[in-house]
Amino acid sequence: MCRSSFKYNLTFIVLFFGITLIHAGDEGEETSTNDIKLYYTEWSVPCRSVMMIGKMLDIPFEMIELDLKKRDRYDSEYENINPLRKAPVINDNGFILWESRAIMVYLVQKYGANHQLNLYPANLQIQANINKMLQFDMGTLTLAFNNLYGMWALYKSPKTEYKQTKLLDAFQIFDTLLENQFAAGNSLTLADVALFVNIITIEAAGEINLNEYKNINFWYTKCNTLLTNYKNVNTIGLNIIRQKTEDRKKEDKDEMVEGLVYNSDFLKAISTLVRGVQSQVISSEYLYHFKSLETRLLLLR
Numbered sequence: 020m021c022r023s024s025f026k027y028n029l030t031f032i033v034l035f036f037g038i039t040l041i042h043a044g045d046e047g048e049e050t051s052t053n054d055i056k057l058y059y060t061e062w063s064v065p066c067r068s069v070m071m072i073g074k075m076l077d078i079p080f081e082m083i084e085l086d087l088k089k090r091d092r093y094d095s096e097y098e099n100i101n102p103l104r105k106a107p108v109i110n111d112n113g114f115i116l117w118e119s120r121a122i123m124v125y126l127v128q129k130y131g132a133n134h135q136l137n138l139y140p141a142n143l144q145i146q147a148n149i150n151k152m153l154q155f156d157m158g159t160l161t162l163a164f165n166n167l168y169g170m171w172a173l174y175k176s177p178k179t180e181y182k183q184t185k186l187l188d189a190f191q192i193f194d195t196l197l198e199n200q201f202a203a204g205n206s207l208t209l210a211d212v213a214l215f216v217n218i219i220t221i222e223a224a225g226e227i228n229l230n231e232y233k234n235i236n237f238w239y240t241k242c243n244t245l246l247t248n249y250k251n252v253n254t255i256g257l258n259i260i261r262q263k264t265e266d267r268k269k270e271d272k273d274e275m276v277e278g279l280v281y282n283s284d285f286l287k288a289i290s291t292l293v294r295g296v297q298s299q300v301i302s303s304e305y306l307y308h309f310k311s312l313e314t315r316l317l318l319l320r
């Protein structure tokens with residue numbers, strides 16, 4: 020009796036652990052996330068969109084920060100990873116993928132099946148709408164923001180009226196598109212995550228006043244609540260954007276003052292205005308301002 024029970028227990032133990040080990044092996048192969056490398060930079064909107072998805076799905080990325088101003092992205096190693104030499108890029112156990120929106124879809128399809136937030140529902144038409152909004156985000160909103168703000172912040176390219184109008188048009192279209200509760204229907208999806216990261220960045224850059232767009236503002240408030248546990252991946256990046264904006268504004272102001280002080284055409288114009296007042300062509304009420312401006316410019320030289 021005792022012997023047979025011992026034999027029975029032994030068989031049970033062997034079977035139990037055997038099955039557990041086989042099961043663990045299966046699981047390890049299908050859902051192991053240990054080796055996903057993410058090449059990123061903090062200030063980048065596409066990188067932070069991927070980081071948000073990583074945080075939402077608990078994907079333990081091995082984070083590899085790139086300094087896009089330095090030469091590390093010109094290394095042949097990095098060029099093999101992304102011929103465009105841009106970030107983000109993931110390396111999922113040898114599978115390399117770039118383009119943030121493709122990465123987001125891949126990660127959600129691979130690791131997000133059981134997540135409480137159904138970020139990429141199986142319905143074909145919902146997926147098509149998500150893809151549409153991801154394209155709108157990249158091809159219209161991001162494009163307009165980069166042309167206006169990115170070019171100004173990184174390359175001192177002036178913010179022309181044309182570029183400003185393009186961004187305002189993009190906001191207006193987004194506001195109209197948000198007739199449903201969320202970007203691609205009535206629940207939060209990948210499209211909202213991507214657009215949310217973009218909009219908080221544009222706001223940090225000082226290029227949008229959310230109060231001017233009723234639907235965007237309403238949508239933003241809802242996303243902000245739903246994403247509250249994940250959005251802190253943006254903190255460092257947004258602070259970099261805010262600082263960059265302040266620094267660039269100061270540079271612009273300094274250059275403007277320098278331009279006025281050393282531009283003799285401008286000084287000549289002021290002197291002409293002073294003469295205009297003296298010869299009674301221009302009302303004498305302006306004399307004080309013209310004179311003090313002329314004196315100030317001469318003193319600054």
Ligand SMILES: N[C@@H](CCC(=O)N[C@@H](CS)C(=O)NCC(=O)O)C(=O)O
Pocket residue numbers: 062063064065066087104105106107117118119120157
């Ligand atoms: N469409 C790409 C854009 C990638 C992109 O432009 N990344 C920027 C950072 S936001 C970059 O790497 N810039 C470096 C460069 O253009 O040389 C994506 O969504 O991943």
